[in-house]
Structures are given as C-alpha cells and as structure tokens.
Amino acid sequence: MRLIYKVFILMFLSKVILSEKVFKSVPVTVKTYENDTVLLPCYINTSETNHRVRWYKNKTLLGDSHDPNHLMPPHTRMHANFSLQIDHLTSRDTADYTCEVIREEPWKPIRQTHSIEVQYAPTVRSLPDDGFLEVKKGEYVDFGCEVTGTPPPIVNWRKNGESIALLEHRSRIRFRAEHRLLAGVYECIVDNGIGDPVKAAITVIIQDAPEVSTDRSFVHSAIGLRAVLAAKIEFSVPPARTAWYRDGRPVKTDDKVIIIVQDNIHQLIFRYVREKDFGNYTFRAENKLGMADVSFKLTGVPNVASFKVDPALNKATSTSFTLIWEVDSYSNIIEYHLWLRPYYGRPSTTEDGLTTNLPANLWSKIVVPGDSSVGPIHSATYTVRGLTPSTVYEAIVASRNGFGWSKQSPVLHFATEPGAGRTLPSTSDYTDITQLLVEEPEEAYNITQARVFERYNEPSSAGVKKTISLLNLVFILFITIPYLLS
Numbered sequence: 001m002r003l004i005y006k007v008f009i010l011m012f013l014s015k016v017i018l019s020e021k022v023f024k025s026v027p028v029t030v031k032t033y034e035n036d037t038v039l040l041p042c043y044i045n046t047s048e049t050n051h052r053v054r055w056y057k058n059k060t061l062l063g064d065s066h067d068p069n070h071l072m073p074p075h076t077r078m079h080a081n082f083s084l085q086i087d088h089l090t091s092r093d094t095a096d097y098t099c100e101v102i103r104e105e106p107w108k109p110i111r112q113t114h115s116i117e118v119q120y121a122p123t124v125r126s127l128p129d130d131g132f133l134e135v136k137k138g139e140y141v142d143f144g145c146e147v148t149g150t151p152p153p154i155v156n157w158r159k160n161g162e163s164i165a166l167l168e169h170r171s172r173i174r175f176r177a178e179h180r181l182l183a184g185v186y187e188c189i190v191d192n193g194i195g196d197p198v199k200a201a202i203t204v205i206i207q208d209a210p211e212v213s214t215d216r217s218f219v220h221s222a223i224g225l226r227a228v229l230a231a232k233i234e235f236s237v238p239p240a241r242t243a244w245y246r247d248g249r250p251v252k253t254d255d256k257v258i259i260i261v262q263d264n265i266h267q268l269i270f271r272y273v274r275e276k277d278f279g280n281y282t283f284r285a286e287n288k289l290g291m292a293d294v295s296f297k298l299t300g301v302p303n304v305a306s307f308k309v310d311p312a313l314n315k316a317t318s319t320s321f322t323l324i325w326e327v328d329s330y331s332n333i334i335e336y337h338l339w340l341r342p343y344y345g346r347p348s349t350t351e352d353g354l355t356t357n358l359p360a361n362l363w364s365k366i367v368v369p370g371d372s373s374v375g376p377i378h379s380a381t382y383t384v385r386g387l388t389p390s391t392v393y394e395a396i397v398a399s400r401n402g403f404g405w406s407k408q409s410p411v412l413h414f415a416t417e418p419g420a421g422r423t424l425p426s427t428s429d430y431t432d433i434t435q436l437l438v439e440e441p442e443e444a445y446n447i448t449q450a451r452v453f454e455r456y457n458e459p460s461s462a463g464v465k466k467t468i469s470l471l472n473l474v475f476i477l478f479i480t481i482p483y484l485l486s
C-alpha cells in the first residue's frame with residue numbers, strides 16, 4: 001500500500017514539475033465584468049519550436065493554431081503568441097479555458113486551465129409571480145425567489161421586516177400553515193456583492209375562523225343611562241358575518257338600540273337603558289372556516305367593591321379595625337355583606353394528601369346598611385369590634401342595589417394591634433400585612449358561603465380566546481424547517 005502511494009506521489013510531482021518547466025504562464029481565475037476584455041496566456045519555453053496550441057472552452061474546442069480555418073466564436077481570437085483574447089464578455093463566457101500544447105514526439109501534450117467568471121449583479125423573481133399566496137389553515141405554503149447572478153447570490157429572508165434565522169440560505173420555503181400568525185409578508189433579499197442587493201416579496205394569507213374578544217363582558221348600567229357592549233374581531237380571513245343575539249335571538253335595533261361598526265370594533269349601543277334591556281347578550285362572528293362568540297351581561301347590579309388601604313383611616317387597635325371600601329353603582333346601595341374570618345395561612349397539604357388546615361376558620365357575616373346617594377361612587381366605612389389582638393383577618397364585601405347582588409370583592413388581609421394579655425414574636429410583621437391588599441383566587445371558601453356567592457359569579461373573561469404565544473410560534477417555525485424544500 002505504502003509503495004503505491006509513493007509511486008502516485010512521484011508521478012504527480014513529476015507531472016507538476018514538467019508542466020511548470022514548459023509553461024511560463026500560471027493558471028489564473030479571472031473575475032471580471034460584463035463587456036470587459038480578457039487575455040488568457042499560453043506561454044511556453046520558447047527554446048522549443050514548431051509546437052501547436054489548441055484552446056478549449058470547458059471541453060469544447062475553440063481554436064487550433066495549425067488550423068486557421070477553424071472558426072472561433074464571435075469576440076474570440078488567438079494571437080500569434082497563442083494568447084486567447086475574448087472581448088465584450090457576457091455571462092455565457094463564464095467557463096474553464098484550457099490551453100493544450102502539442103509537441104513533437106516523444107513529448108506528450110500538456111495542458112493549463114484558466115477560468116473566467118463574468119460577474120453580474122443578481123436578479124430575483126418571486127414564486128408565485130404575483131407575490132400573493134392564500135391558503136387555508138393547515139395547508140402547505142410553498143413559495144420562493146428565483147435568482148440569477150455570478151457569483152451565486154446568497155438569499156436571506158425577512159418576515160414582516162424581521163429577519164428569519166433559517167439554517168441555510170435557501171431560495172424556496174415550504175411550511176404548514178399551522179397558525180394564522182405564520183401569515184405575513186415574506187421578503188427575500190438577494191446579494192452577491194456585485195451591485196446592490198435585490199428583493200422580492202410574497203404576501204402569505206392564511207384563512208382561519210374568526211377570533212373575537214372584549215375588554216368588558218360585564219357591563220354595569222342603570223335605567224336611562226347610555227350603555228355600550230363592545231366586541232373586537234381580532235382576526236377573520238375571509239371576513240366574517242356578524243350578529244348580536246339575546247337569548248339566542250337576533251337583537252332588534254331601533255332608535256334606542258343601535259349597532260355601530262368601526263374597523264374591527266362592533267358596538268351594541270343602548271342610548272337609554274330600559275329595564276327590559278338588562279340581560280345576556282352574545283356577539284357572533286362567522287366565516288366559512290368557523291365562528292366565535294363573546295358573551296356580555298348588561299346589568300344594573302353594582303360593580304365589584306374594592307377595599308381602600310390607608311393606615312391613617314383604617315385605625316387599627318388591638319380589638320378593632322376600620323374597613324373602608326368603594327363601589328360603583330348607578331342606583332343606591334341597599335346593603336353590604338361584609339364577611340370576616342381569622343386567617344391561618346393557606347391550607348397546606350401533607351405528603352399523604354391530607355389537608356392540614358386547622359383550626360377551621362369560619363366566615364362570619366356582618367350586614368352593613370347602604371346609603372341613599374345615587375352614586376355612581378359609593379363609599380362605606382365600618383369598624384369591626386371584638387377582634388383578637390395580634391391576629392390577621394380576611395375580609396370580603398359584596399353590595400346589593402335594586403337589581404341584585406354584586407360579585408364579591410377581592411380578599412383584604414388586615415391585622416389587629418398587639419394587646420395586653422398576649423405576647424407576640426414581633427409587631428413589625430403585622431404592620432406590613434396591614435398595608436397589603438391581596439387578590440386571591442376565588443377558591444377555598446366554605447361551601448355554604450360559596451353558594452351565597454355563586455349567584456353573582458360571572459364568566460368574566462368568557463369568549464376571550466387564547467392567543468398563541470410567541471414561543472409557540474418560534475417552535476412551529478422550527479419544527480417545520482425539516483419540511484422546507486431546498
């Protein structure tokens with residue numbers, strides 16, 4: 001094996017040395033431009049005479065020094081010193097040019113190869129030609145940019161102006177339209193360093209069922225006031241047919257109830273709310289790929305109350321605490337229900353799944369009378385007495401007007417001051433808690449109380465559809481990369 005290698009290496013070396021000896025010119029690669037002229041050398045040791053030179057373009061014979069009748073292509077000629085001259089270069093002249101020297105026996109012919117690369121600026125054409133592609137969700141999207149240029153251009157892609165990190169500079173892109181967010185303007189930027197980069201764009205449209213949302217699904221009003229239910233069409237391709245419903249029947253519009261559409265915002269406007277207008281409404285958007293609903297409740301019940309935290313006004317003592325809250329209601333508040341219980345921390349679960357939440361912390365209800373003001377902002381103050389010193393309590397409030405009970409407020413945590421007869425680790429722990437208004441998830445209530453609240457529980461965010469996260473989108477893009485064509 002070793003011997004064979006050595007023989008090959010020797011053969012190779014001798015060939016190189018021989019060629020070097022005869023050719024005075026060296027192989028060159030000429031990078032040039034359109035319309036230029038190139039002179040390719042074929043100079044050999046002049047002490048030898050009577051040799052013959054042939055030029056080849058790639059593998060095709062161009063000319064022969066001993067055959068003056070052989071027609072050279074246009075703009076091409078061989079000089080007396082055997083140099084090959086090509087004028088008015090075009091992209092078709094990009095090739096390998098081999099000069100072959102044929103000598104008298106026993107010498108074998110020797111060859112030297114030069115290259116010409118006629119550089120020219122890139123061109124680009126979008127695929128499809130019109131630059132538009134519309135598919136249904138789930139179908140494949142297949143588009144690209146057809147490019148020319150020497151040297152071969154590099155293709156980079158942008159989507160809606162942001163570059164896409166593809167692993168290769170591919171000119172064709174194919175993926176499954178898994179999500180409507182994959183729609184957008186895809187642009188290829190084609191550059192080969194000659195002239196300016198060129199671009200082409202393809203607008204990808206993905207058809208999908210509508211998506212609707214609302215900022216407020218629980219709309220609080222009163223008789224005689226103006227009220228607006230507003231739904232937003234987040235997306236719909238093709239455009240959706242829309243309608244407002246009440247109890248499954250289309251809403252009848254008249255001079256008091258009107259529908260206004262502005263861009264993608266659809267409003268059902270009650271110019272003067274009447275008693276019979278209170279109720280449940282649905283906005284529906286539908287196209288050939290599906291439909292979406294968003295529900296509303298037009299109600300006269302008070303809004304959710306909120307506790308105010310102000311150490312100066314809360315006036316905590318060891319056995320009492322002053323609670324302050326505010327509520328929006330367009331009619332007077334008849335009564336409040338204030339719910340209170342000592343707070344022992346969240347129920348913790350042991351390893352065997354048992355809940356250790358002792359002692360049981362029961363809610364006690366306090367009925368606080370309302371006011372006679374018409375609002376819309378009502379505030380109430382109530383001092384709870386007979387509390388245990390140095391204890392954290394939880395409080396919730398609900399309000400009732402002529403239309404019924406509001407939903408319950410978020411939970412307020414407050415603490416009583418330390419008092420005589422009981423020692424405590426630290427008072428500062430509690431001063432912090434006093435200032436803390438915590439919104440807790442609505443859970444862990446005593447079943448009995450839960451039933452009380454149940455009546456006022458509203459599906460607050462019903463109809464607001466989940467939006468795919470950016471992370472998911474990136475994921476989709478990357479899992480589709482293997483499907484991309486080259």
Ligand SMILES: *[C@@H]1O[C@H](CO)[C@@H](O)[C@H](O)[C@H]1NC(C)=O
Pocket residue numbers: 021022045046047048
């Ligand atoms: C040319 O060839 C002669 C004889 O073959 C040799 O002696 C001489 O060195 C060569 N000259 C060059 C420049 O290679």
Ligand SMILES: *[C@@H]1O[C@H](CO)[C@@H](O)[C@H](O)[C@H]1NC(C)=O
Pocket residue numbers: 034035
């Ligand atoms: C080359 O010459 C042709 C004809 O004269 C002309 O149309 C073309 O623009 C020229 N190209 C460049 C790059 O100058």
Ligand SMILES: *[C@@H]1O[C@H](CO)[C@@H](O)[C@H](O)[C@H]1NC(C)=O
Pocket residue numbers: 043079080081082083
């Ligand atoms: C070969 O001939 C061409 C045309 O006459 C000339 O331009 C070129 O300089 C010559 N090359 C050498 C090495 O003499």
Ligand SMILES: *[C@@H]1O[C@H](CO)[C@@H](O)[C@H](O)[C@H]1NC(C)=O
Pocket residue numbers: 058092093094095096
């Ligand atoms: C010559 O060969 C090169 C490389 O294979 C190719 O790119 C070029 O187009 C060919 N030129 C012609 C005129 O056939």
Ligand SMILES: *[C@@H]1O[C@H](CO)[C@@H](O)[C@H](O)[C@H]1NC(C)=O
Pocket residue numbers: 279280459
């Ligand atoms: C409105 O919808 C809720 C459930 O979202 C339901 O409990 C209530 O009875 C409905 N009200 C009317 C008037 O249909």
Ligand SMILES: *[C@@H]1O[C@H](CO)[C@@H](O)[C@H](O)[C@H]1NC(C)=O
Pocket residue numbers: 360362446447448449
């Ligand atoms: C819930 O509260 C009621 C009284 O308000 C009480 O009778 C009942 O035992 C409590 N249930 C639990 C599980 O704490």
